[in-house]
Amino acid sequence: MSVQQFTPQAFHRQAHEALGDPQIRANFRRAMDGLMTKRRDVFTDWDLETLRELGANIRLRALAKLPDLLEQLETNCQTNGIRVHWAEDGEAACRIIRELCEARGAKSVIKGKSMVSEEMHLNAHLEAAGIEALESDLGEYLVQLNEQTPSHIIMPAIHLNTDEISEIMHDKTGTERTRDVDYMTAAARAQLRERFMSADVGVSGVNFAVAETGTLCLVENEGNGRMTTTVPPMHIAVTGIEKVVEHLRDVPPLYALLTRSATGQHVTTYFNMISSPRKPGEHDGPEEVHLVLVDNGRSNIYQDDELLDTLRCIRCGACMNHCPVYTRVGGHTYGTTYPGPIGKILMPHMLGLEATKDLPSASSLCGACGEVCPVKIPIPDLLVRLRKEAVGEGRGNVPGAGVKRNRKEVAAWKSWQWLATHPAAWRGSTAVAGKLRGLAPSRVGPWTEYRSAPKLAKTSLHALVKAHRRAKDEGGES
Amino acid sequence: MTPVKLYPAKPDKVYVFGTCLIDLFYPEAGLDAIRLLEREGIEVIFPDDQTCCGQPAYTSGYHDEARAVAEAQLSLFPEPWPIIVPSGSCGGMMRTHYPQLFAGTPREAEAREVASRIYELTEFLVHVCHVRxxxxxxxxxxxxxxxxxxxxxxxxxxxxxxxxxxxxxxxxxxxxxxxxxxxxxxxxxxxxxxxxxxxxxxxxxxxxxxxxxxxxxxxxxxxxxxxxxxxxxxxxxxxxxxxxxxxxxxx
The missing domain is CATH 3.40.50 (Rossmann fold)
Structure with missing residues (x-):
């Protein structure tokens, strides 16, 4: 299956195309406005700042103990009968899952929603091995039918409106063209139900992996997560190594933050806690449960005290919902598995700063993302840090560090530095600039395609203050 | 969110840091800020050697250059008077990012001290001057x-x-x-x-x-x-x- 191609290298072109597409812009604006309102309304009965502080501390504590907690998670999962596998990168994780499928002679996989599986391109890998992978989250299902990738980490098909969804379903599954959402949902449900019953393997993600109990928590609304993890004879859970939390009691605050921040819900329709395969005498549940823990650059992020904060993320998507850039260009424009603010601080670690060089700069540093982040990730600070890595001398541990460093820009900043550290020269040049302002260009690059050029003042503030002082000394007001 | 700040009583003197955008493009705004403060009976000191807070380089990732420029501003405010900045952007740079930028350098303590005296103009007029x-x-x-x-x-x-x-x-x-x-x-x-x-x-x-x-x-x-x-x-x-x-x- 060919998937519609977006790449981070083509960010500018993709942004240009998205900005020129009124349908895309309207779909995102409407959806993001709705999500922001829902989040705001659902937190009214909570002391949000206290809860965010708690969430941040739970995540920081888990990260501080990460190596130990991962070992504890492994031990407790194994004790519970869940087999644990470690994957250094996405490719290794794909191989592990494929081999588990092949060992059972599996031909079809049903998937619950998992961004890590997107990150490692699991579907393509399985298909190449002759194993069909079908998405069962409704949004993921639609995106897969339409041969696209998710445009949002929580709402994968948020870029599509009702008419577009109707058209896709009509085209690919033969349903009637309609605006009746219930009809379309029921049709998808019926199509998927068949597949749940016949799938050989279920693959899901994990929201929280509890170290002290060896429990995998899965948050969802459609019941597809429960079907995926209980109906097929084998369940493979796949997740990033940062998703571990220490205690079971750490889960409720994070869950409260996650559902409220993501979709403005008090609780989700389903909250699954998976702690073992089917036990003797039980009537349902998979015979085998596996957990694949994926590193894929995360332990490299972990080495850096500042960048480490990236790993606090609980994947709620609130940063994208509130991002003025994401709202305008949509998720596909980023060309990366994770779009929006979290994508801009996470993807450079996975793809390198060369491929993602336009992402950290694609922010006005307005701070809306950091303001809503349920675990208080200082996203704007991390964007600045990555900008610094990109233009630095290449000694940082982010892959591709130094890739944007060029002599012209360095020289420009050095000149600026010289001027701004030589006050007399600064005053002299602002005075000259004021005198020569008539020569200033009325067009300055792309700025003036949309705005008038800023006008240099005839007299600088330094000079105005001087005159003001003189006037005061003479007893008058200036 | 900035933690609750305990505001001091109205001082006799303040410094004004005018910012480079105001210096070059909107000098009247800087002078009007000074006039507003003077009308409250405050003597305004405008250090002549001020240039730019360093933010453009900081947000672009050129932190050595930003630090050099910021360092040149640090010495301009020797007395313990509040420093009024008619810009949330430059004020935020000086209050929040100066301590980060100088962390681990010999001037860290000084940067923190200067940061603690930074007030954005409207903040100062409302919370310190209680202007009418x-x-x-x-x-x-x-x-x-x-x-x-x-x-x-x-x-x-x-x-x-x-x-x-x-x-x-x-x-x-x-x-x-x-x-x-x-x-x-x-x-x-x-x-x-x-x-x-x-x-x-x-x-x-x-x-x-x-x-x-x-x-x-x-x-x-x-x-x-x-x-x-x-x-x-x-x-x-x-x-x-x-x-x-x-x-x-x-x-």
């Missing part, structure tokens, strides 16, 4: 755009509107999505001009739709962006820095 304004201007509908730095980095969403609310002739109208960024973002507007343009387009439309006849902002970056967009479209709706607006209507 008497409006002499005509009746008009005004929209306020609080910069993202003032709103989020410094936690000052309320001080600008609070000052405008004291002006009897001003009807403060709220534009849709008032908290959303105007799209300036310093080098962002240059590196991602189309996205920035889409943002300022929406901001100007929202200000117009709110019925505003005029807009004010506490940051010259936003002013250059939003005002530049209105001017480019030859709209009569203009804007100015809040310092100039307050001075103009009350002097």
């Amino acid at each position: 304004l008497e409006d002499k201007g005509r009746t008009e509908k005004v929209a306020m755009h609080t910069s993202c730095s003032a709103r989020r980095e410094m936690g000052l969403a309320e001080t600008g509107p609070a000052l405008l609310a004291q002006l009897g002739g001003v009807e403060l109208v709220e534009q849709a999505r008032a908290a959303e960024c105007c799209g300036f973002g310093g080098t962002f507007a240059v590196r991602h001009p189309e996205v920035s343009a889409a943002m300022v387009e929406d901001k100007t439309l929202a200000i117009e739709a709110a019925g505003a006849e005029h807009f004010v902002t506490s940051d010259c970056g936003c002013l250059m962006n939003i005002g530049g967009r209105f001017e480019h479209q030859k709209k009569s709706l203009g804007g100015e820095h809040i310092a100039s607006y307050l001075w103009r209507r009350t002097s």
Whole structure:
């Protein structure tokens, strides 16, 4: 299956195309406005700042103990009968899952929603091995039918409106063209139900992996997560190594933050806690449960005290919902598995700063993302840090560090530095600039395609203050 | 969110850090800020050797260059007087990022001390001066755009509107999505001009739709962006820095 191609290298072109597409812009604006309102309304009965502080501390504590907690998670999962596998990168994780499928002679996989599986391109890998992978989250299902990738980490098909969804379903599954959402949902449900019953393997993600109990928590609304993890004879859970939390009691605050921040819900329709395969005498549940823990650059992020904060993320998507850039260009424009603010601080670690060089700069540093982040990730600070890595001398541990460093820009900043550290020269040049302002260009690059050029003042503030002082000394007001 | 700040009593003297955008493009706004402070009976010291807070280099990732420029500003405020900055963006840089920028350097303690004396102009007028304004201007509908730095980095969403609310002739109208960024973002507007343009387009439309006849902002970056967009479209709706607006209507 060919998937519609977006790449981070083509960010500018993709942004240009998205900005020129009124349908895309309207779909995102409407959806993001709705999500922001829902989040705001659902937190009214909570002391949000206290809860965010708690969430941040739970995540920081888990990260501080990460190596130990991962070992504890492994031990407790194994004790519970869940087999644990470690994957250094996405490719290794794909191989592990494929081999588990092949060992059972599996031909079809049903998937619950998992961004890590997107990150490692699991579907393509399985298909190449002759194993069909079908998405069962409704949004993921639609995106897969339409041969696209998710445009949002929580709402994968948020870029599509009702008419577009109707058209896709009509085209690919033969349903009637309609605006009746219930009809379309029921049709998808019926199509998927068949597949749940016949799938050989279920693959899901994990929201929280509890170290002290060896429990995998899965948050969802459609019941597809429960079907995926209980109906097929084998369940493979796949997740990033940062998703571990220490205690079971750490889960409720994070869950409260996650559902409220993501979709403005008090609780989700389903909250699954998976702690073992089917036990003797039980009537349902998979015979085998596996957990694949994926590193894929995360332990490299972990080495850096500042960048480490990236790993606090609980994947709620609130940063994208509130991002003025994401709202305008949509998720596909980023060309990366994770779009929006979290994508801009996470993807450079996975793809390198060369491929993602336009992402950290694609922010006005307005701070809306950091303001809503349920675990208080200082996203704007991390964007600045990555900008610094990109233009630095290449000694940082982010892959591709130094890739944007060029002599012209360095020289420009050095000149600026010289001027701004030589006050007399600064005053002299602002005075000259004021005198020569008539020569200033009325067009300055792309700025003036949309705005008038800023006008240099005839007299600088330094000079105005001087005159003001003189006037005061003479007893008058200036 | 900035933690609750304990504000001092009104001092006899303050420093003003005018910012480079004001110095070059909007000097009147800087002078009006000084006039507003002087009218409160405060002596204003304007260190002549000030240039730029260093923010453009800082947000672009050139931290050595930013530190060198910031370091040149640190020595300008030797006395323990408050430092008033008529910009949330430069104020946020000096209050929040100076301590980060100098962490682990010999001047860290000094940077922290200077940071602790930074006040954004409207914050200082409201919380320290407890200013009382008497409006002499005509009746008009005004929209306020609080910069993202003032709103989020410094936690000052309320001080600008609070000052405008004291002006009897001003009807403060709220534009849709008032908290959303105007799209300036310093080098962002240059590196991602189309996205920035889409943002300022929406901001100007929202200000117009709110019925505003005029807009004010506490940051010259936003002013250059939003005002530049209105001017480019030859709209009569203009804007100015809040310092100039307050001075103009009350002097």
